[in-house]
Amino acid sequence: MQNYTDGNTSTYGLIGNPVKHTMSPLIHNSLARMTGTNLVYVPFEVAEGKIGDAIKGAEALNIQGLNVTVPYKSDVIPFLEEIDPLAEGIGAVNTLVRTSTGGFKGYNTDMSGLLRAMRDEGIELEGETVVILGAGGVARPVAYLCTQAHARKVYVLNRTYEKALDVVEEVRNAASADGDTDKPSEIFDMETELEAMALSDYKELLEKEDKFFAIQCTSVGLFPDVNSAVIEDKAFYSHLSAGLDLVYRPLETKFLELAKEAGAKTFSGLKMLLYQGIEAFELWNEDGEGNGIKITKDQIDEVYESLVREVNDAGNIILEGFMGSGKTTVSRMLSDMLMMELMDTDKAIEDMAEISINDIFERYGEEEFRECETNLISYLVEDNTRGMVLSLGGGLPMREVNRHLLKELGKVVYLRTKPETVYERVKDDTTRPLLAGDDPMGKIKELLSKRGSIYEEAADLIVDTDGKDPEDIAIEIIKGLGLEFKE
Structure with missing residues (x-):
């Protein structure tokens, strides 16, 4: 629809x-x-x-x-x-x-959404210990949510101890009806304990708690400060059962990298946003x-x-490469794995022209076909096309204007293939106009020597395809672009 x-x-x-x-x-x-x-x-x-x-x-x-x-x-x-x-x-x-x-x-669906995101990752807060890193604007509602979900204990760690204490006191006060501090809310029926700590005292926490779920609520790790974490001591991460970073640019922050290395379950704030x-x-x-x-x-x-594609600036995934590099097969797999629409630019041009590419070459010449390619890519850029896997014709990136347009359109992946592999894959294909005539292997080598460096110039990611299964190539692309898919 x-x-x-x-x-x-x-x-x-x-x-x-x-x-x-x-x-x-x-x-x-x-x-x-x-x-x-x-x-x-x-x-x-x-x-x-x-x-x-x-x-x-x-x-x-x-x-x-x-x-x-x-x-x-x-x-x-x-x-x-x-x-x-x-x-x-x-x-x-x-x-x-x-x-x-x-x-x-x-x-407030921020907090109900966060709880739902946690449950989607198999994380239940009831009876668990939670460590909140930071005492900014988002820390208070997160701490309140943890008490609502009946966490056993909630620690709030901040560089300034007084600010961490303020969050703890505010959450305790929020549990009182109409400001009456003698009338505790039902959210404390489980006797959720809250404790403020200075961030510098985190080692005391490690002595008290064997395992805990950490929620990173500071701006540390947010682009462009992507190589920092609020705590970088690996001993801290060895105590993590799971880690959530509310930062989602980048998707995998230094905090999440350290947590993952320690074997903890990890997820980003993008799930909360969703x-x-x-x-x-x-x-x-x-x-x-x-x-x-x-x-x-x-x-x-x-x-x-x-x-995920939007965060990674990969609104579209664009496959380039020489004929026989596997663009058609791999693009179909990517489309299925990532639930994205699929477009083969050669097929799209044939559909618009209502004649085959061979006929376009014979009747109008190669230059007219290249103009059709530029017009198609220009249209996709102007229409702000998103969520698509594009399989490009082998010659489309040769035009400089096309390479600039492709950069605007999405992430370009070069499927790099050796001449010998190409020949084995296309030697019996009579529909390739550029391989008509004698010595097709020589033509392949000549064209690849001209195009290879241009493909590399245009690419955001290069994947060698020789000796690889198409599904493995698709998975390599997904991981290389920092995307996720449901296996």
Whole structure:
């Protein structure tokens, strides 16, 4: 199903400042397409001091739901008609749902989404020890969530001890009804213990706890500071059962690398981003009695792959290489593994021209065919095509203009193949116009010597294909681009 807009299209969006680099439209417009829901999701940048006006305007324009991001997650609360208990306890809202009387009810799907992401990774907090690294804005709701989920003990570590203590005290106070500190909330029925520590004292933690789940809530490791971790002592990581980094640019931070090396289960904050969006989408499409759209695991996996490609700046995966390099077979495998659409540029040109490539060469010459290739790639760039695996014709990257366009279009992978391997694969193929005539092996060597260095210049990743199974090549590409797939 495709997105469409008409007089019945519902509008949803994101309010915050800034919002230009948000990936939320990718999540929600993808979910709308998958579920056949007639909605459109767009970002709205709200100027400082205008959050109240933004909410009034959304009500007047009949906007059906909103996400809220920094700096307005707390500032928006006075302008809401209702607030969910979890969001009230956390003191922050990130999702607004239209009420029957025309206002908005606030929810916090950041934390419910985080809990769902953990469970997707097989992590349950009940009875567990959790270590929170950092005491910034996100640490408080994470600590609150851990108590909601009945963790046994929660440690908050921060460079400044006083800030860690503030988080602990705020979470304890949030457990009191109407500010009455003598009336503890039911969230402490499990007697969740909270303790603040200076980050420099982390070795004391290692003496107290054998295993724990660590949640990295600082900005350390965020691009461009990708070679740093808030703690780099390998002894710390040897105690990890699992590690979550709320940073997701890059997907594998130094913190996650160290955790993985120690044998801990790891995942990035991208899963939290995804699941908070899914929780919001389901809330917006609920009928008030718990019925409505439920996003399936297959749909979740498909959107996650799109997010991973976006983070890695690989909106499309483009295979280049000489004839017989395996582009057609490998591109099909990548398409299946990553749930991406597939395009063979030669086939696309044949479909548009309604004649074969051989006929294009014979009637109009090679230069006309090359112009068709440039026009096709230009169109894909202008149309902002995403989520596609492209298998290129062997000569397409030879034009400099095409190489520039390919860089805009996605990640280019060169399938490098030896002349002898190429010959064995194509020697009986009579549809190759450039190999017509005598001495095909000589032509292969000549063309490869001219094209090889250009393929390498255009490539973001080079994969040698000789002696490799196509599936192994596809997996090598996925790993080389830092992507994930469901085996």
